Amino acid sequence: MNSKNKKNVIKINEMHKWFGSFHVLKNINLEVSQGERIVICGPSGSGKSTLIRCINRLEVHQQGHISVNDVELSGDLKNLEVIRSDVGMVFQSFNLFPHLSVLENCTLAPIWVRKMPKRDADELAMEYLERVKIPEQAKKFPGQLSGGQQQRVAIARALCMKPKIMLFDEPTSALDPEMIKEVLDTMIELAQTGMTMLVVTHEMGFAKKVADRVIFMDEGEIIEQNTPKLFFTKPTNDRTKLFLSQILNH
């Protein structure tokens, strides 16, 4: 796409990861340029979640190199918290803090990691809650919200850290069908602001609409990557063809 002259914010080079003796990620090479929106898909167990979890070091890779904003992720990382605060993450199971109100969920990290005064953090949080269209729920607790609302709060919480990169780990997989749309709409709006996004999802409609590049993974390897148009119309690999026929024909 038009990313040739943009700077690469994520560089993954010959990266391997094992869970015990299970080789979960094999020779991953991936470069993501600023503002690029990437959708990663593949059958379950293909390592796609593990891959994006390696990018903010929720999982530790054993071989190869990952660098985020030119900082190499390695064992002697001193300011891991600072790097993590630049990379927002949204989980399949929301992972909101149930004992804190929606507003407190959003302000916790800005106050304690960014050292922002409480009043400014509150203002910022309300701004993002408005953007995900639930400012009226600010005083409630996560347990009182619907799944779709919780996931939108989770997106707002991540955005409050003003991250440069957003990772989405199957953000709609735990939602009822009628709530998937409200979350996807929020993500589409976010994509339009120019955020760098890596999204693990099975929502192929989202991929077609938003993605600059679609990556297909299977058994720990990147099998194929292409623009959505070519990916969906002219897949080259047999496994990609099989996968697409399975998820598009039901």
Add this chain to the structure above:
Amino acid sequence: MVFDKQNYVPGTHPDLPPPPGTVGIVGWVKNNLFSSLSNSILTILSLYLLYLLIQGGLSWFVVDAVVNANDKPSCRKIGDGACWAVIVKRFDQFIYGFYPLAERWRIDTSFLLLLIAAAPLLYPDIKFRKYMLIFSCLYPFIAFILIKGGVFNLLMIETNLFGGAMLTVIIGVTSIACSLPLGILLALGRQSRLKLVKLLSVCFIEFMRGVPLITLLFVASTMLNYFLPPGTNFNLLIRVIIMMTFFSAAYIAEVIRGGIQAIPKGQYEAADAIGLTYWQTTRFITLPQALKISIPGIVNTFIGLYKDTTLVVIIGLLDPLGIGRAALADTKWNGLSTETYLFVAVIFFISCFAMSRYSLWLEKKLSTDHN
């Protein structure tokens, strides 16, 4: 029970009241007391038994009871119910032990101040909480000076004069207040990735839990002297409090560890993902949730600890139980064990029941699941 048959157009059916007799008091009585023939018979039988118990109990406890008498024989002459005279005559001892009569205002004052100091810790929504917490922090020193004396023209009182309910409160409250933070640290230590911290925590917890409390109290009263440099006189009461604290901290640590392990892994991942450090995660995410889950277990341990303070009688400290036994050993009151032990039981029951109710209230207050 039969409603007018009405046909509503689909989508316009209003909410109707439930059939009569299924809700409210009538509904409850019907569902719970008279739901079947056998249930009705049991209800009536229970009511009759309750009547017999109350009638007999009332006459022993109140109607035929004697409050004013100088010894047991004169008690028996007046009435054949309970002889509460033994409690009345020895009431001061039950509360203050052998604390000098003229100085007892110091105990009363300390107790009142204790209530004020505890209020902001127990009720998070209280007014002026910040200022009251400052007082709570100062309270241990104030209470120590007031009760022990020796400065500010206050007469120094030896701790061997302490006794009764006052002793129970001193040992109980101090051990409870100290064992919670120690227990939290031990629970975190046991989960720590630092091998040495983990090893020390595990050893401490397993040792303290593996030894009976009485053994620890004996160690406190006798053996500790061998380990301390000769000539140091380490107060027995303080030794007992330290042992009690260690003992219950080990239990608290395990209860809190259970709470920590009940927190889903996703919580830590979310905390990591927004960049919180280990201590920030512990303070804002782990502990608030773990402590909330552990409230029943923690209070359970506290109640156990509070009642275990009666064991100090074995190493010669006279808590209410000890005072009661001393009263029974007196030839004047020989044989009034029912009255004495009932009274001691009531003293403990009041405190323990209050703790239990408080924990229920706190659980409800901290619940964020519904509404």
